[in-house]
Amino acid sequence: MSQEPILATHGLTRRFGGLVAVNDVGFDVRPNEIHAVLGPNGAGKSTLINLLSGELPPSEGQVLFHGKPIQGKSVRQIARMGIGRSHQKTNIFPRLTCLQNCELAARIHMGGVLGSWRSRARAREVTERAREVLATCQLTPRADTRAADMSYGEQRQLQIAMVLATAPTLMLLDEPMAGMGREETVQVTDLLESLTDRYTLVLIEHDMDSVFRLADRITVMVDGCVLESGPTDQIRRSEKVRDVYLGRHHEEATA
Amino acid sequence: MLHRYPKRVAFIMLALLAIVAFYPLWGPAVFGDQSEFILEKLTLMVILALFAMSLDLLVGIVGLVSLGHALFFGLGAYTLALASPDFSPASLWWMLPLVMLVAAVAALVVGVLVIRTKGIFFIMTTLAFGQMLYYLVSTSPFTGGTDGVFIMFRPSVTLGETPLLDMSDPHTFFYLCLVLLVIGFLFLRWLTRSYYGQVLDGIHDNEHRMQALGYATHGYKLIAFVISGVLAAIAGMLAAMQYGFANPAQLGWHTSGEVLMMLILGGMGTIFGPILGAFAYEILLFVYEHLTMHWPILMGLTIIVAVLVLPRGIAGLIIAPPWQRKKTPAVEDEVAASPSVRSTTQHKEG
Numbered sequence: 354m355s356q357e358p359i360l361a362t363h364g365l366t367r368r369f370g371g372l373v374a375v376n377d378v379g380f381d382v383r384p385n386e387i388h389a390v391l392g393p394n395g396a397g398k399s400t401l402i403n404l405l406s407g408e409l410p411p412s413e414g415q416v417l418f419h420g421k422p423i424q425g426k427s428v429r430q431i432a433r434m435g436i437g438r439s440h441q442k443t444n445i446f447p448r449l450t451c452l453q454n455c456e457l458a459a460r461i462h463m464g465g466v467l468g469s470w471r472s473r474a475r476a477r478e479v480t481e482r483a484r485e486v487l488a489t490c491q492l493t494p495r496a497d498t499r500a501a502d503m504s505y506g507e508q509r510q511l512q513i514a515m516v517l518a519t520a521p522t523l524m525l526l527d528e529p530m531a532g533m534g535r536e537e538t539v540q541v542t543d544l545l546e547s548l549t550d551r552y553t554l555v556l557i558e559h560d561m562d563s564v565f566r567l568a569d570r571i572t573v574m575v576d577g578c579v580l581e582s583g584p585t586d587q588i589r590r591s592e593k594v595r596d597v598y599l600g601r602h603h604e605e606a607t608a
Numbered sequence: 609m610l611h612r613y614p615k616r617v618a619f620i621m622l623a624l625l626a627i628v629a630f631y632p633l634w635g636p637a638v639f640g641d642q643s644e645f646i647l648e649k650l651t652l653m654v655i656l657a658l659f660a661m662s663l664d665l666l667v668g669i670v671g672l673v674s675l676g677h678a679l680f681f682g683l684g685a686y687t688l689a690l691a692s693p694d695f696s697p698a699s700l701w702w703m704l705p706l707v708m709l710v711a712a713v714a715a716l717v718v719g720v721l722v723i724r725t726k727g728i729f730f731i732m733t734t735l736a737f738g739q740m741l742y743y744l745v746s747t748s749p750f751t752g753g754t755d756g757v758f759i760m761f762r763p764s765v766t767l768g769e770t771p772l773l774d775m776s777d778p779h780t781f782f783y784l785c786l787v788l789l790v791i792g793f794l795f796l797r798w799l800t801r802s803y804y805g806q807v808l809d810g811i812h813d814n815e816h817r818m819q820a821l822g823y824a825t826h827g828y829k830l831i832a833f834v835i836s837g838v839l840a841a842i843a844g845m846l847a848a849m850q851y852g853f854a855n856p857a858q859l860g861w862h863t864s865g866e867v868l869m870m871l872i873l874g875g876m877g878t879i880f881g882p883i884l885g886a887f888a889y890e891i892l893l894f895v896y897e898h899l900t901m902h903w904p905i906l907m908g909l910t911i912i913v914a915v916l917v918l919p920r921g922i923a924g925l926i927i928a929p930p931w932q933r934k935k936t937p938a939v940e941d942e943v944a945a946s947p948s949v950r951s952t953t954q955h956k957e958g
Contacts, residue, residue, distance in 0.1 A: 406820070432822035444817045446810050448610050457810055461822040466803045476803075519821060 357420070359384050359523055359553050360405065360436075364414035367400050374400040376577040377414070382523065387545070387554045389564045391588075392574035398557045399441065401574070402527050405555065406438040407431040418523070433462070437521030439512045441528045447501035451492055451511055454500055455483035458518035483518055490514040490544055506537035513544065517552075524548075525555045530563060542566060565589060573597075610809055611800045611879070613927050620926055621880055628654070629786060632779050647778055648850070653890045654785040655846045658792050660870040660882035662839030667868070668877030669800055670832050671812040675731050675864050676738030679718070680711050680837040682859020684844025686745060687711075689757035689854035697761035697775070707845045708838050715837030719830045738861055746856035756855035759848060775849070785846050789883070792839055796879045799835070808832060812877075869907075873914050875921025884922045 358381035367375040375397045382388045392398050403409040405416055407428050415422050423431050432438075446454050459482040460469055469476040487493050490510045495503055500511060509529060516524050529545070530538045542563045545554065549567075558564050564571065565585060572582040573594050581591050588594055631650055635643040663677045687710045692698045722733040745751040752758075762775040765784075773780050799805055810818045811825050818825050848854045857863065866889070874885020892910055896903035918924055 408820075427819070428816075429819045429822055429824055432820055438820060440817075440820075444814060444820075446813045446817075448809060448813060449806065453610075453806060457806055457818075458821050460803065466807060466828075469803045515821070 356383050358382055358417075359419060360555070361417045361420075362405070362414065363417070365401070365404055365411050365416065366413040367397075367404055367409060368412045373577050375404060375411075378574070378577075378579050379414075380572045380579060380582050382553060382555055383570075384553050385549060385551075386569040387549055387556055387567050389556045389558060389568035389571045389585075390574060391558075391561075391564060391571055392580075395576075396574040397577040398574060399527060400577075402438065402525050402555070402557055406436055406525055432519065435520075435522035436525065437516040437519045437523070438525035439516050439527060439529060441531055443505070443508045443512060445500045445508055445511050445515065448499065450497050450499055451487065451503065451507075451514075452480070452483055452496040454511055455486055455514050455518045456480060458515040459483050459486070459520075462519050482520075486514045486517040489517060489547070491540075506533050506540065509533060509537070510541060510544065513541070517548075521552070523553045523555065527557050528559060529556070530558055530560045538563060611797070611805065613878070613880075617880065617923075617926055621883075624884075625790070629783075632782075644778065647782055649890065649894065651778070651782045651785050651850055652847070653887045654782070654789050655843050655850065656867070656870065656890060657883040657886035658785075658789045658846070659840055659843035660867050660874065660886040661789075661792060661796060661879060662836045662843065663867050664871055664876060664879055664882045665796060665799075665832055665839075666836045667871055668879075668882075669805070669808050669812060670829055672726075672730050672829065672833075673868075674734040675861060675868070676718075676734030676736070677836070677840055677867060678859045678861065678863035679734075679738040679741050680715060680840035681844035681847070681863060681867075682741065682745070682854070682856070683711055683714055684841030684846075685848035685854035685858045686751060686757065687841070688763070688845045688848045689759050690751070692759050692761065692763070694760060697764040700763040700765045700775075703763045703845070704842070707841050711838045711841030712834050715834040716830070719833035719837075723826050723830050723833060735861055735864070738859060738864055742856055742860045745859065751854075751856075754856055756853050758853045760852075762849050762852075781849065785850075788842060788846065792842070793879065793883065796839075800879060804828070804831075869911050871921075872911060873921055875918075875923025875925075875927075878921075878923040878927070881921050881923030884926075888922060 361381040363379050365375055365378040366373065378401060380388075390398050390401060400409065404411050407423055407426055410424070415424055417423075418431075418434060418436060423434070423436075426434070446457065449457065456479050460466065460479045463479050463482065464472075464475050469479055484493070484496065487496055490513055492507065492510055492514060495507060500508060503511065509531075513526070513529060516526070526545075530541055533541065538560055545556070545567055548554065556564070556568065568585050570582070570584050571588040573580040573588060575597050580597055581588060581594055628650060631647065635646060639646050659681055663674065666672050666674050666677070684707045687707045688698075688703060691703065691706060718734075718737050722730060722737070725733050746754050762781065764771060764775055765773040773784065775781055775784070800808070807818070807823060807828050810823070811828060815825050844858060847858065870885040870889045871882050872885070873888050874883065875881030892907065893903070896906040900906065914921065920927070
């Protein structure tokens with residue numbers, strides 16, 4: 354684990370008026386690891402992921418991707434650099450088929466619309482790539498189904514497939530299991546686990562079982578600050594984390 | 609899948625095309641003395657159908673509501689009027705490319721400035737550009753002020769010195785308009801089903817998501833804006849050819865509003881719907897004008913009823929007739945496209 358981090362943040366801060374949503378956060382993500390960000394509601398996790406994907410500019414500090422700052426770049430440019438993200442909301446194109454959704458995602462990273470127009474071989478490659486990611490996400494049988502007609506769980510999986518189709522080097526997944534049943538959660542957890550040999554993941558997730566099963570390292574946030582960051586076992590044993598997050602979580606559950 | 613409709617749509621559109629195209633054969637028998645007048649009306653409907661279809665690319669496909677689309681319609685008319693020689697006909701061979709070029713450049717300039725705006729801001733900026741040009745042409749002596757510019761000769765279509773088509777013949781001109789409408793329709797149908805069309809659908813559904821995938825959405829929207837403007841300018845040129853003049857009213861916001869009503873009536877985002885809308889609007893206008901001088905009230909009521917009863921316009925009625933609503937997959941297409949349902953497919957952010 355002594356590799357150069359693929360993503361690093363230094364003193365990352367984001368204020369909304371008087372509210373400091375993310376406060377002096379510094380953490381790094383190493384190649385091929387799953388780095389989970391945990392924290393109660395309002396801890397600043399979603400703001401953090403928006404800062405990492407460039408959807409929000411930081412008030413202070415910086416985000417380095419492969420050692421280069423991403424500040425000043427548009428969401429599109431950051432996506433083209435290799436940071437793919439899925440949103441907390443199911444963000445698919447409901448009128449297109451499952452395959453078309455993935456093709457749309459793959460095409461822009463494989464020569465764009467013009468590339469597919471100019472060369473049939475390129476258009477075929479795009480389709481192949483889309484089919485490949487559908488297979489990875491076990492959505493092949495649903496390839497020709499309109500996204501709007503798929504179950505909620507399948508739509509969430511499609512969203513991950515679309516991020517994969519863009520061939521990112523880093524995937525930012527914002528609560529990929531949100532709103533899912535137990536069975537679907539296990540399915541998506543299996544899927545994410547199968548990706549670790551090829552991708553680097555930053556995962557924001559509430560489902561503790563999945564997080565502890567998947568994550569190599571965990572950063573715990575409270576009130577916009579990093580409470581503790583380290584290997585999963587260290588976080589699992591941490592008194593501080595248990596008191597502040599798991600304790601509160603437990604209290605909430607029993608209330 | 610998307611932009612593919614049940615077979616009956618093609619059947620109905622081809623049947624209507626045949627009825628319109630063969631009008632010179634059956635028209636005189638049905639309308640007698642009035643048949644020439646009806647042919648003129650029919651030609652106008654064909655021209656307006658092309659105009660409405662061009663706006664559909666912007667409003668229905670990309671999701672940008674423009675209230676300044678008449679700018680390009682009028683620009684086409686004025687380009688023809690100002691570029692035509694005074695005492696001889698211009699050649700359509702260079703007039704058509706010239707009109708397209710002028711419209712493309714104008715659309716590019718306007719587009720670069722407005723394409724980053726959305727919703728009400730896009731409506732207002734397009735309206736502002738339209739009104740700016742309206743003011744310019746209606747006050748400038750160069751463009752004939754409020755009187756406009758007369759066109760003494762319709763552009764000719766010749767091969768060398770030999771005239772190919774007699775454009776002064778209303779039948780020939782009618783067929784020229786019809787052919788251009790069909791070409792325009794086939795082009796837009798191809799475009800909306802292409803990879804590029806898929807990107808436009810993506811932008812319509814969720815532009816932010818398209819950007820997050822890596823698409824430079826403004827560029828794609830700008831191209832659509834230019835194509836839309838060029839098609840509108842061709843329609844404007846044909847309108848000027850028919851009337852024999854270019855007039856400020858052709859590029860005023862009133863014209864932009866009218867074409868938007870044709871879209872609403874016909875069904876947005878379907879390409880074929882606006883053609884039906886243009887015909888329906890003009891027929892209604894003709895009937896209402898004969899019924900009462902207060903026809904705008906009747907037209908207003910019709911549009912209100914159309915919005916309430918037929919939210920997807922006449923096209924929606926053909927794609928999914930009320931008695932087939934449960935069986936037709938296309939209905940689901942329409943339903944999925946509606947914002948209310950789209951929001952339910954998204955999980956509430958917690």
